Structures are given as C-alpha cells and as structure tokens.
Amino acid sequence: MSNEIFSHLSSLSPEIIKATWDTFYMTMVSVILSSVLGIPLGVILVITDKGHIKENLALNRVLGSIINIFRSFPFIILLLALVPFTRLVVGTTIGTTAAIVPLTVASAPFVARMIETSLKEVSWGVVEASLAMGASTWQIIRKVLLPEALPGIILGTTITAIAVIGYSAMAGVVGGGGLGDLAIRYGYMRFDAVVMVTTVVILIIMVQIIQSLGNIFADKFNKN
Template identity: 55%
Template sequence: MLANTDQIIEALIETIQMVTFSLLFSTLLGLPLGILLVVTRKGHLLQNLPVFNILNGIINIFRSVPFIILLVALIPVTRLIVGTSIGTAAAIVPLVFYAGPYIARLVENSLLEVDPGVLEAAEAMGATPWQVISKFLLPEALSSLVLALTIATIGLVGATAMAGAVGAGGIGDLAITYGYQRFDEITMMITVAILVVIVQGLQSLGNFTAKKIRRR
C-alpha cells in the first residue's frame, strides 16, 4: 500500500525535528570539545596533554562505533533521559552521541587550518587565551566551520534515516515500513528523492553561506 501525502509530510516533519534538535545539542557538545582538542594539544594556547589525550581517546571511541550499533547500545541511556526508546524524541539522544564527537573532529580540523601567525600576533598584543579563541581563532575559521557543520548536518540526515530501522519515525521509518516491508517501490523512490533534495539544499546553503563569510 502506497503511503499517502499526509504520512509523507508527517515523516518529513519528524526528520526535520530530529535533525534540528540533534544538530543543536551536538553543536553545543562538539564545538567546545573541538576547541579543547586544539588549544590543549602540544605547543598550543593552553597545552595540557592529559586533558588532550583523554578527550582524544573518548572521541575516538565514539567515532569508531557504527551508528546502528550505538543506537541499540544507548537504549538504556535513552530510556533514562526521555522515558522511551522509540519515537522521534528517543532518536535524538543517540544522534547527539553520534554527531557530537563527529562535530568535535570537524571543528578541530577547521581550527587547525588557521594560520599560527595570527594567533602569535594576538598573543604578542597581550590578548588572553579566551580573547585569542573568541576574537581571532573562531572568526578566522568561521567559513570552514560553516562547511563543517554543513557536513555534520548532512550526516545527521543520513543517521535519522537509519534510525528509522528501530521505529524512530521520519523518512527512514517511512521507507522501511512502506518501501521495504511492503515492497512499495514508489514510496521508496519518493523517500529517496526527498532525502536527495534535502541534502542538495543543505549543501548549497552551506556553500553559499561559507562563500559570503569568506568575502567579508
């Protein structure tokens, strides 16, 4: 049986909700982690190798676990936080654990691209570490950070589709329930087309925004 328009719209709204809230919480987690990974490494502003090694190890652990396994492994944590392990709200918890470390790595890479001479000049002018980070490091890397968050957002779109395998709702759940389990090829093609449009739109928006920032 073909999914109707209302079901498709509802699934799209659920996907947007999952991506939006997951991106928000993941960024709140990943951005400071990424900054800490940079400033605590050897030879940087706040060199602290024990902190760097601990953070680096924890992030590597989460980055090495496939999302579908993380989704199942975090079911007890998800139930503890939101009271259930199924549905859109429940999917946000593993999505944050998945995307947070990923964003931290992307932020780290973006910040490491900043010319060290800029930071040295800031320190020479007497700027405090916080001022160097907020007034020089982050602004210099802003264009790259926008592209990094664009990549993370697209990754979250794919992860929400995968979360549909465990009843998280959204486009992925629709594709599995109708497209796969009921052998509905039309619904499957529609869901794929929607995901393609979302990804293309996000990438175009990210590229446009980053380009505007670079010009400034």
C-alpha cells in the same frame, strides 16, 4: 499508470509530509545539540595540543581517545547500546525525540573533529599577534580562532547535518520515525517501490538544499 502513482502518493501525503518534518526536526535539533557539545570539545583539542596556547598533552590525548572511541561505533550499534540512556533522558526509546539522543551522541564527536580541523587551519601568526597584544585565552578563542575558522566550521556543520540525515534514516529501523521509518514500514515491509523511491528523492532534495545553503554561507563569511 501515472494516475495510479499520483493517486497512491496523494493518499499517503499526510504520512509523507509528517515523515519529512520528523526527519527535518531530528536533523536540526541533533545538529544544534551536537554543535553545543562538539564545538567546545574541538576547541579544547586545539588549544591543548602541543605548542598551543594552553598546552596539556595528557588532557588532549585522553579527550582525543574518548572522541575516537565514540566515532568508531557504527551508528546502528550505538543506537541499540544507548537504549537505556535514551530511556533515562527522554522516558522512551520510540519516536523522533528519542532518536535525537543517539543522533546527538553519534554526531558530537564528528563535530569536534571537524572543529579541530578548521581551527588548526588558522594561521599561527594571527594567534601570536593576539598573544603579543595581551589577549586572554577566551579572547583568542572568541575573537581570533572561531571567526577566522568560520567558513570551515560552516562547511563542517553542513557535512554533519548531511551525515545526521543518513543516521536518522537508520533510526527508522527501531521506530525512530522520519523518512527512514516510512521507507521501512511502507516501502520495504509492504513492497511499495513508489514510497521507497519517493523517500529517497526527498532525502536527496534535503541534502542538496543543506549543501547549497552551507556553501552560500561559507562563501559569505570567507575573508579570502
């Protein structure tokens, strides 16, 4: 029995390796792009909050509402709703590159809230001291807020990456590629339990590795 399973997996190894790489590719690119979008949004949410260095409650509430709206969408619905936008951006709605678009849109608001939470944990006394020394807004963001909140930001990014792995599996429903697509085509449609279990095991391993690396780097940059 074990020989049959091994032989079956060996015959599918090119598909499994490609699907694993596609999931890794989608996850990493989506996390990078969502961080590029989400970190500035999170910073704006914090500095425009009541009593902060650039208080602007109108902007804060509007931006917060927009972020909440995008966070409210179940990913599978957002995936379908963004089909025209995805086609406009990458020229297709099928494949791993196309899946990156909805993955980024779904995770960027998540990153923004993670960054907001991390930055709000920075002691206001540190910010006040910087203001007293004449630091500009940009200097406070770059040299005080972000460095002080770095361990929390790393852990938040780790959580985001793990969430994106789950989202990428759902993207397989509409031909997004990756392990989710492999599980659907072989595991579900062909009633292949071996492939289904294998994809789940690979996903678990990926999550464990990402979480472990996130914890290591967060501890490394923790000043406490």
